[in-house]
Amino acid sequence: MAYLTLSKITKRYGDALVVDDFNLDMEKGEFVSFLGPSGCGKTTTLRMVAGFEIPTSGKIILSGDDITSKAPNQRNVGMIFQAYALFPNMTVAQNIGFGLRIRKEPESAVTQRVKEMISLINLEKHADKYPYQLSGGQQQRVALARALANRPQVLLLDEPLSALDAKIRVSLRNEIRAIQKTLGITAIFVTHDQEEALSISDRVVVMYDGKVEQLGTPSDIYNFPKTAFVANFVGTLNTANAEVVDPAKGLISVDGVQFGTTKDLKSMKKGDQVRMSIRPERFSFASEEKKENVLDCTIENITFLGSIVRIQVLIGNTKFYMDTFNNPFLELLKVGEKAQVTCSRQAVLVLDSPIEATSPQKDLLETDGILGSV
Amino acid sequence: MAQTSLRMPVIKTPSNLKNWLGVTPFFLFAILFLALPSIYLVQGSFLDQNDQFTFQNYKDLFTTPLIVDAFKLSIQISAVTAIVGGIFGFLLAYAITVGGLPRSLRSALITFSGVASNFAGVPLAFAFIATLGRRGFLTLLLKDTYGIDLYQSGFDLYSFAGLSAIYMFFQFPLMVLIMVPALDGLKREWREAAENLGASNLQYWTRIALPVLLPSILGAMILLFGNAFGAYATAYALTGGRLPIITIQIGAQIRGDVLHNPGLGYAMAMGMVIIMAISLAGYSWLQKISERWLR
């Protein structure tokens, strides 16, 4: 049986359906991220696990107990807030010991545990400082220690890194993940930053408009997005309108240029309109070995992004972005030159989503994904 | 606080004499109408009947019964109205912020507090005379309907108790106006974090919310103290000078040297200023602390 189960969780505020049929089974020690844009329901779902909201319908079962309607101070879950929420009138040590003292643990046990926690987060020298004397990153670490001191069954993190500087965000998320692994504690991590979610999670739940769009490992989510939203939201993506040419052979046409795909098109007919997507990094320059999907193109623009070079190519009448690792030989490429690029059939994603076609320029969407930090 | 980023240099235009010229009118005004009068009083307090320098006036402050009693009375009434006003004002502020009353009541109370705290003085005294005076509305209501005779049982509006009751009319609102922002400053996450760590509502209030609010509450009470301490018109309108609080005595001294010793009169005034200054210092210090926590 799963350690934490969210079953058919729904939340309504008046007429607004904020969370719609959320289902999740988590194993003990698993690290799951809820990923999605603002307003998608990820924080609301987390708060239902914490007890600050009560589901309109559905059940939450933790280690065999139905905790759906339990008061927040009766559940044994630890919560980390975006705004740290450290008690300003208490020192670091007092903050961390708060939960234990509430439980009336003997003072010696409390001191011992607080000491353990402080060394876990490496803030020994700051034990007697007040929150206003600490930086954001330090405060969040104290918040983490405070939640963990109570030995919670689940750790809930509500966008804990959003208020911090970029550099701290990266180091702290790794620290959080390391601590979580060491302690073997089950954790749910809410974020709108896909890089965070993909880099530290065992599994990711992508949410949009209250619904679960996809649940899978980071690699699944990135490489095999099931819906257009997931494909757009996670990572950079080329998208274009396409037409089915040959369902049996898996061929589609983007404004006249044929792409072969491994996607099963047998349920479609020739002439069906679909959306085609492909990740920029799945393109490469044609060579002797690569024979699938060889396409003629013209080089329109070359952008140097550091370790990656982003080349804008015109394939037929459609612009595509192609990302390739930095290589001094790329300097030899010139704008206006003709070249041949190739991509595997597996890389060509076909999504028949109801999203309307936007202008070609807009098709080439950029998100602040892995490439954003280059 | 640990700074991880470089501080931007403050762009200061070279402040030479010409720039300071711009604030001279204000300083001149302050000197003429604030500093000079004060200095005159200070100076006067150190002079005896023969215009010689002396500390005697200040010593006499503690030995002249009239003065000692006046200060005692003023301090008592200020302390009582500060504490009672502070507590009930806090409860009112609590009711309209964290206490969950409708938004409309909150704006109503805040607007009214602004009005009530300005309503002091003569009209306020009259209002209470009309309510609790010998033929006041409430007095008669209690007598005729419930058979309770206030004045028989020793109540007198024109007394310490009466004046305190009247002072509440501007003490409660002042407390409300100060505490509402402070209560708003209680972050929702603190309560949620406390609950999450197992605390009950009471534990949250006793261990976190009240300690965090304490500097604000104490500071506000000190402000209330100073507020009552310096009040003159209300008391004068009520009892015409029969209730010998310090401000009334100073008023008497201004009109006609009742002490027969101008220097002592100035010392009396300075005694009042010193007490107000201590209050202000206490309030400022507590403000600083509360700002740190409630930012």
Next chain:
Amino acid sequence: MNLLSRFRKFSFWSWVWFILGALYFLIPLYATLRHSLRMERDVIGFRAYERAFADPSFLETFLLSNLLAVATIIASIILIVPTAYWIRLRVPEARRITEFITLLPFVVPAIILVFGLIRIYSSPIGIPFTGINLLQPLTTTKLGTYTLIVAGYMVLAMPYMYRSVDTGMRTVDIRTLTEAAQSLGASWFVIVTQVILPNIRSALLSGALLTFAIVVGEVTLASFLGVDAFGPYLFLLGQHRAYEPAALSFVTFLLTWFAMGLIQLVTGGQGQAAGAH
């Protein structure tokens, strides 16, 4: 489920405090109103109001207080706005001492202030050791007295006026606006009239309304300086009449309410307290 029951318990006590507070505040006001309507035996009428308003002394003193209020407001604006502006823009070092000065009126309440003002300005001000008099005693002339009381009122209102204006300027970041205007070629006149004043309009209005409320009801300065203002008039009225004072007190309350309500409208939020008199 316990969340709901907990919430209900919250609200119960809140209502208790609120209702107690409402009773405490409203009963005296009601009593005043009631009293003011009972001038004619057994009849609820506005007789008291008629007589109060018809009294020529009322008109004189009320008018005078209003004029003094307006004078105070104008003088305060002329003094404080440029000062606050100048400090923000050119002399930030002066900020601390200026803020300290604006806190002093709290330490020097009206009774002490008037004490000092009278003693100093009832004798001529001259250069020490010479026979030269720079200023005749202010208290001996009507104009002098009025100047003195307006200055006194300015001191009383100063903390609120300054704070209001300063906050208003900070909110709109007057410094950046000025620099933007300068870079676009605006002259000082344009900057003052089109950049500064319009942007602190609500702060000025709220400060002005508060000053108005303070001045019209003020008694201490007026009575000791011998100014026939509304405050002393009302006090005197209370010695001789029974119903008219109640009527005027109630009117004062309505006026104050009106002024504060305007402030709320203009600032949209925090009330302002002027403290005891």
